[in-house]
Structures are given as C-alpha cells and as structure tokens.
Amino acid sequence: MGAAPYGPGATARYPAPGRPVHGAPYGYAYPPFARPGYAPVVPAPQPVVDFSTGVHRLHWATMPLRVLVVVGVFLAVAGVTLLDFGLPFVALLTMAVTGVAVLGAFGGWWGLRFRVFNDALVLERGVLRRHAQQVPLSRLQAVDIVRPPLMYLLDLSELRLQLAGGDDSEIRFRYLNRKAAEQLRASLLASAAGLSGRTPAAPERDYYQMPFGLLIGAMALRVPVLAAFALLIALGVAGIWVGEPGVLGGMLPLLLGLIRGFLSPLLLYMTFRAAISPDGLRLRYGLVRSRMQTVPPGRVQAVRIVEPLLWRAMGVARVEANVAGYVGDRQMESSVLLPVAPRWLALSLVNQLFPGTEVSQVRLHRAARPSGAVDAAGIDDTVFVTRRGVFCHTTEVIAHARAQLVRLSVGPWQRLRGTATVYVDSPPGPVQVRASGRDPVEARGIVNAVVTRAGRARRETVGPERWATRIRG
Structure with missing residues (x-):
C-alpha cells in the first residue's frame, strides 16, 4: 500500500454547496452560518440592555x-x-x-x-x-x-x-x-x-433534543456500568449468603462508581437540547445546574465520534470536540457536543461544523499493519479522518485549516514492525487525531498531503474572527 490514495491525484467525495444530504435535519450540508449568501435575520424584539453604550455593573444581588x-x-x-x-x-x-x-x-x-x-x-x-x-x-x-x-x-x-x-x-x-x-x-x-x-x-x-429513554438506555448499556452493577449484585448476594457484613464494604466503591458513571451523566444531560444559529452551536443541558453553551463558528478544532461496543447495536454514538479556549477541567466538561445521538445525526453535525465535507463519504484506507480490528484513515480537501478501535470504534476528524502541527513518529517497536504513526495536532482536548500502523512511505505521503491542504485552507480562510463580515454571495 503506497501513498497514492493521499497524493495530488486523489479525489475527494463530498457534496457541492447546497447539495441535499440524506438524513440531515435541514436537508443541506452547510449550516445556516456557513451557507454562501446567508444574511443574518434580525428579530423584532429590541435589546433589554444596550451594552454597546455606557458603563455597566453586575447585579446588585x-x-x-x-x-x-x-x-x-x-x-x-x-x-x-x-x-x-x-x-x-x-x-x-x-x-x-x-x-x-x-x-x-x-x-x-x-x-x-x-x-x-x-x-x-x-x-x-x-x-x-x-x-x-x-x-x-x-x-x-x-x-x-x-x-x-x-x-x-x-x-x-x-x-x-x-x-x-x-x-x-x-x-x-x-x-x-x-x-x-x-x-x-x-x-x-x-x-x-x-x-x-x-x-x-x-x-x-432546533437541531436535536435527546429522548430521556435513549439517554437511560445508552448510559446503562456500557460495559463498565454493566460490570460494576453485576459485581455489586454479586457482592450483596455473597454477603447475605455467608452472613459476613465485611463483604458489604466492597460495595461502597462500586456504588460510588455507579453514581459517577451512570447517575451523574443522567442528571447532567437529562434536559439536553442542541440548536444551530447564525452565531454558532448552542447547547442547553443540566438538571441541577442549568447551562447554555454557545460555540461560535470555526471554534471547533477537532471532533471525535465514539461508538462503544453495545451502542453500535443501537446505532447511536457520542460526539466530542476540542473547542479552543477550554482547558483543564473546563475542557473535559465542555467537550461533549452530543452525549447520545443516532449515528447519522452525529455525522451530520460534523458536516455542519466543517462545511464542505461529508464525513461518511470520505474514502478510508486500512493500515498496512493494523493494531486493532479497525485502523483506517482518509483525506479530502476539507478534513483528515481516522478510524480505529477493537471494541470501541472511534472516528476522529480535523479540518485542515485547524491543523497546528503534523508529525510523523517511528518508535522502537514500530521500527521492528516497519510501521509509522502520523499525528495531526490541534489545541488541547480529548481528541488526538492519529493514523497508526502505516507503511513509512504511505505515512510520508499522508504528511505531505495534509500539509499541502492545510496551507491551502489557511490561505483561503483567514480564521473565524469577524466571520459575519466575510460571507460572500
């Protein structure tokens, strides 16, 4: 396997501007804020407070x-x-x-x-x-x-x-x-x-409102949650059967783990709702602590679609992202764009975030020596896509315009196997885009292709700043 799939002659398959996308909520791959010729609609109500004039203070309370x-x-x-x-x-x-x-x-x-x-x-x-x-x-x-x-x-x-x-x-x-x-x-x-x-x-x-039943089912049908619940029941039965209260002490860590892994996400995303507006992606969630998160256009740097083993049977996935500006604990708290959603909707959101591509149509090529059941990568004129995993399948997507560093790594074990790994770095976050198990020649071809497309993308788009003034008809 060589570098041809990623070379200058490679063709990318994605819809032309305005082409309908099957399953997309609004029928088009472009989001409202990225559609050519889009003009923001100004609603009738006037501002409650005009913050563009005068000096303001916090609420007296x-x-x-x-x-x-x-x-x-x-x-x-x-x-x-x-x-x-x-x-x-x-x-x-x-x-x-x-x-x-x-x-x-x-x-x-x-x-x-x-x-x-x-x-x-x-x-x-x-x-x-x-x-x-x-x-x-x-x-x-x-x-x-x-x-x-x-x-x-x-x-x-x-x-x-x-x-x-x-x-x-x-x-x-x-x-x-x-x-x-x-x-x-x-x-x-x-x-x-x-x-x-x-x-x-x-x-x-409105883009997506999560059904409560889907959230419960998805949170419960995870291997760690099921294993912890089964072990909790086993310890409880064993403690009662042998009459040894000390066995019940082992139930406390499992109970705390279930609270963190099942009950906490349930309370956090019970009221989850996503909407798309000209000023970005809006997320509303939180039962105990309400939160409204707005991510302006172009601030999402990289996206990851996670499909655990049992979720694939349900056809659902989770969407996470690296959002510029969030770091540390705030990054992990704010990285989830869709906690649980149908897989087609997750792919549609990625198309909305990275206009000009259709992720499901990007041709993925398997690694020369894969390290798992799934180990593939692909590229088009807009994004670089990788997919890997054995039990949990992970699809990672990064826009060429957001790539900050492209690295080719060959470790001692990889030298013995004759493979290399390509990393495409973005700002810090849970998503780390990498293509492993590649033939060295193919890996060098991927690096050259990503660098070339990244340079072209940066020349064509100067960044997300003042995006509303740069929309062309």
Missing part, C-alpha cells in the same frame, strides 16, 4: 450573596470553636466579620465596571487603584451561561467567556440578571462576528 458566603464560611469554620468564649462574643465577632464583608462586597461590586467598545470588552476593576483591561473580542472562543440552583430561583445567571490564551483566560460575570446575561452574550457574539453590538440575539433552529 451580588453583594448580599458574597456577604452570605463569607459569613457562612466563618461560622462553619470558627463558629463552633469560638462558642467556648460565650455566645455574646461570637455574636459581636460575627457582626464585625459581616461589616467587613459588606464593605468588601460593596467595593468589589462598585469597582467592577464593563462595557463593549470598538469590538473589545473593556473591564475596569478597583476603587482606590483602578485597573483597566481591554479584551479584543476576536479572541472570544465560547460563551457559556451557567445557572446554579440558587441562581435559578433568584433569576440570576453567571456569564463565562472563554478566550484564547490558556488556563487564565476565562472571564466570569457573577452575577447578572437572566435577560441581561442573554443580551450581553448576544452583544459579545455579534461584536466578535463583526456586527453591531446592538444586534439582538440571533434566531435559532
């Missing part, structure tokens, strides 16, 4: 909430110990701590001001000593609205801005009125796209 947190922590940590000095002393000390907390909360609330000015978010902090920070909205990677249970009751929201630049590049607004948070999100996304900050929230179209 931020102050009493901070005071309650400080006083609660003080009483929980030192209150019991201080009871030995008498209740009046504890009451006076609590009043002093409350006074200091009130001053600190008021200073923090009054000192934090923000405004949207000239395609940038301007933050000013401090009372006696002012500190100003100007954040170009071209660095905006994602916008999340989080509503913990208490904030849900108070009709407040926390707005999180993910910026390019690493782990310290997140900006949080705690807290804003729910409607004000939604309007600020719309204003920031519009400014980042090159539109006016007064542009109201973009309209959206």
Whole structure:
C-alpha cells in the first residue's frame, strides 16, 4: 500500500454547496452560518440592555450573596470553636466579620465596571487603584451561561467567556440578571462576528433534543456500568449468603462508581437540547445546574465520534470536540457536543461544523499493519479522518485549516514492525487525531498531503474572527 490514495491525484467525495444530504435535519450540508449568501435575520424584539453604550455593573444581588458566603464560611469554620468564649462574643465577632464583608462586597461590586467598545470588552476593576483591561473580542472562543440552583430561583445567571490564551483566560460575570446575561452574550457574539453590538440575539433552529429513554438506555448499556452493577449484585448476594457484613464494604466503591458513571451523566444531560444559529452551536443541558453553551463558528478544532461496543447495536454514538479556549477541567466538561445521538445525526453535525465535507463519504484506507480490528484513515480537501478501535470504534476528524502541527513518529517497536504513526495536532482536548500502523512511505505521503491542504485552507480562510463580515454571495 503506497501513498497514492493521499497524493495530488486523489479525489475527494463530498457534496457541492447546497447539495441535499440524506438524513440531515435541514436537508443541506452547510449550516445556516456557513451557507454562501446567508444574511443574518434580525428579530423584532429590541435589546433589554444596550451594552454597546455606557458603563455597566453586575447585579446588585451580588453583594448580599458574597456577604452570605463569607459569613457562612466563618461560622462553619470558627463558629463552633469560638462558642467556648460565650455566645455574646461570637455574636459581636460575627457582626464585625459581616461589616467587613459588606464593605468588601460593596467595593468589589462598585469597582467592577464593563462595557463593549470598538469590538473589545473593556473591564475596569478597583476603587482606590483602578485597573483597566481591554479584551479584543476576536479572541472570544465560547460563551457559556451557567445557572446554579440558587441562581435559578433568584433569576440570576453567571456569564463565562472563554478566550484564547490558556488556563487564565476565562472571564466570569457573577452575577447578572437572566435577560441581561442573554443580551450581553448576544452583544459579545455579534461584536466578535463583526456586527453591531446592538444586534439582538440571533434566531435559532432546533437541531436535536435527546429522548430521556435513549439517554437511560445508552448510559446503562456500557460495559463498565454493566460490570460494576453485576459485581455489586454479586457482592450483596455473597454477603447475605455467608452472613459476613465485611463483604458489604466492597460495595461502597462500586456504588460510588455507579453514581459517577451512570447517575451523574443522567442528571447532567437529562434536559439536553442542541440548536444551530447564525452565531454558532448552542447547547442547553443540566438538571441541577442549568447551562447554555454557545460555540461560535470555526471554534471547533477537532471532533471525535465514539461508538462503544453495545451502542453500535443501537446505532447511536457520542460526539466530542476540542473547542479552543477550554482547558483543564473546563475542557473535559465542555467537550461533549452530543452525549447520545443516532449515528447519522452525529455525522451530520460534523458536516455542519466543517462545511464542505461529508464525513461518511470520505474514502478510508486500512493500515498496512493494523493494531486493532479497525485502523483506517482518509483525506479530502476539507478534513483528515481516522478510524480505529477493537471494541470501541472511534472516528476522529480535523479540518485542515485547524491543523497546528503534523508529525510523523517511528518508535522502537514500530521500527521492528516497519510501521509509522502520523499525528495531526490541534489545541488541547480529548481528541488526538492519529493514523497508526502505516507503511513509512504511505505515512510520508499522508504528511505531505495534509500539509499541502492545510496551507491551502489557511490561505483561503483567514480564521473565524469577524466571520459575519466575510460571507460572500
């Protein structure tokens, strides 16, 4: 097997712009925000708050909430110990701590001001000593609205801005009125796209709402969950049968594992809903803590479609992605684009995220010496696709325009086997695109093909910044 499938003469099979795609919810491979000639639709309602003019502060309820947190922590940590000095002393000390907390909360609330000015978010902090920070909205990677249970009751929201630049590049607004948070999100996304900050929230179209029965079935039909449940039942029966309570102690780790692997995802994605709008992909989920995640166009760097053994019989899959701006725990928390969905819908979403391709039609070529039951790779003019796995099949897709580094690796064991591995790196995340078990000549052909197409893609698209001003008819 040589480099011909990836050489200059290779042909890519994907639909022309506007060609219908079988099974796609809207009938076309292009998403609304990438369709040539698309013009954003401005809805009739006017903004609740105009963040493009004037200076704004957080909601006033931020102050009493901070005071309650400080006083609660003080009483929980030192209150019991201080009871030995008498209740009046504890009451006076609590009043002093409350006074200091009130001053600190008021200073923090009054000192934090923000405004949207000239395609940038301007933050000013401090009372006696002012500190100003100007954040170009071209660095905006994602916008999340989080509503913990208490904030849900108070009709407040926390707005999180993910910026390019690493782990310290997140900006949080705690807290804003729910409607004000939604309007600020719309204003920031519009400014980042090159539109006016007064542009109201973009309209959206429902893409997928997860059935609750499908979520339960998919979470239960996983080998680790089934094995833990079977072992839990076996230990319980054995403990009762032999009359040895100590055996029941082994049930606790299994029970905690089931809570983490089954109950936690169930509560997290019970209300999952995905929608597509001109300003990006919108995800809403969370039963205990409500969350709305918006990923602007072009911010998804690489995608992974995961099909566990038992899920393949159901025809469902999970879609994960590397989203620029998320790092660490936030990356793992926000990497799931579709927790459980029909496989055709998962493929359709990838087509929406990477316009100009149809992943199911990319011709995949098996490795010369595969390391598993499935080990294949393919390329077209838009994406590089790999597929591997024995029990769990994993399909990984990266757009050529998003490839940051292309590597060819040959380890000691690979030298003995006469194989090589090609890595196509993207920003950090759960997806690592690689093609293993390749003949060295073929691997070199893959590297050359990806590098060539990546250079061409970067010349044709200057990036996702100000995407709304670059749409051509």
